Amino acid sequence: MGQLVWDASQRRDHRSAHQYFDQAHAAARRVHDSTAAGLSLLRKSYVALYGQKNPKAGLALTTQAAETTARTSHVINALSTLHAAEAHAMMGEQAECEHALDQAGQRFELVSDDDVALDLFSPTQHGRLAGSCYLFLGEAGKAETILDTTAGRLRDRSKSEAIVLGNLTLARLRQGKVDEAAATLHRAMDVIERTWGGGGLTIMFDACREMRPWRTRTEVQDVHDRMLSLMATR
Template sequence: MPQRRQRLIQRRKTLGFSQERLAHTVGVERSTVVRWESGETEPRPWQRPKLAAVLKISLDEVDELLTQHVNEEPEAERLDFVLRNPAAVDLVAVAHLAERVDRLNTEYDTAPSASLLADAGHSHSQVTLLHNFAPNGRIRRELCISLAESATLMGQLVWDASQRRDGAVSVQYFDQAITAAREVGDPILEAHAQLRKGFVALYGTKDAREGLRLCNETAIVSRNASDVLAGLGFLHVGEAYAMLGERRHCEKALGEAADSFGRIHKDDEALHMFSPTQFDRLAGSCYLFLGVNHKAEQILTKSARSLVRWKKSQSIALGNLTLAYIRQGKPEEACGTLHEAIDLIEETRGGGGLNIAFTAGRELGPWCHEPWVQEISDRLFALMAT
């Protein structure tokens, strides 16, 4: 059975790297670093010089880290000590907390948000505590990054778990993330939190003008830092214009989004936020708002089938596809896709999909006497009850 390479793990944490950040710096997937540390695989010969440079050690020392499995001080005990003595915070404790936040972020798209809230809130309070005591320098910088990431995650989870009702608390978390990101001059973290604030305006308060402003700010902040985030900003600018019924401006923004996505490089730090399906999903939503339902149907049909890995997003796409069917007088097709959306919502409890499903259920009202519509109604009532 493979043994964990504790010395490799300790070296990474001493330098303040999370698994994801080390992977990005070396130029591999996070799962590759996970396998290296678990003892399942070893770095390839051509990867070792880069790994040695990043870890600031020699190639011989890399070999030692890969072959020695020394039991180090338990991470939980070290973190407990630092939390009791915040002034003693070090990069090892910071990296341990950063990994917790990374793990929770990874789980976000597949697990019910309410199930993550307790762990995320606990980690966020710990990051906030240590940030308040951190000295200037690298430790504080790393904690600012973790604080921005955990605050953004908390905003997302509260927003989702409240079924998109608790926008005020979510915005407070996003503002905290923006402040932390600005402290270290990280436009990617800032733009991500700005984008999430835009979602609250677009889907919560239904203030399309405010959503337009925030999403445009996202595109501006990230323009020179991440084509992924700039593209996402432009996508939601397009959606805001669609909500306002301004098709020409909407399609111009969609074109800018497509241009940004076309420039994405493999080194983009926000690459993990990008999916090739995003453009079609949002373009379909735009045409749905604009009342061009046949075009929305065509785009969303393609998008929904491509979102298998992103269950919360897939439930939204299926919900919007349902609305496109209903508005063209296709209730039976609508019921089929709505059942699929509800299957995913029951699994993930995603607030966005849930709201769209209830909207679709109301729009099926003219066919309420049909038994297959009654079945949909029963499932929606069951969702309300839980």
């Protein structure tokens, strides 16, 4: 319910999402389910990181989630560590970020078919978060390389694909690759039209704002026109 409420509100209703995740965490602790408890903490960290833009709170939650699932789920432990890396990146802490990325990669290598959270695992998760981290750290070239490879492996028209393509747009734009950025954003919009994921929409708006210095260029005008048409259908 917490995830549903947050998605339905386009990632604006932080309070209700936190309430549902808190309920889930309390219920998990009552039945001594460390995996469920860790997952609820991880979901809360998403709200802190991507909704409230509070990396310090997000880091505290991801660290707690990783500790809670250290012995019960390699998947949730690794995901928590990945998002801890992103929290460090948001705060400009490159060494801590890269250390967490390495830790998450090592933990993913331990994932087996009997992991209780296996359905949450995807082989593209590390690349998606690593690319985002390097964007936050101001290394657009490195982010582009990672995100381009990750996008090539994602062909499922999922919310994750929209986020990866949106971040790849930003990475190219920040290197002055306006033509490539516009083409990539059109690909992201193709996915957004099918999923309407809040994360993809947020990055789409961010990319359109960053394109303003080139607003007289035809390809940028086309992107803005498509964005307006897309939002008019909602």
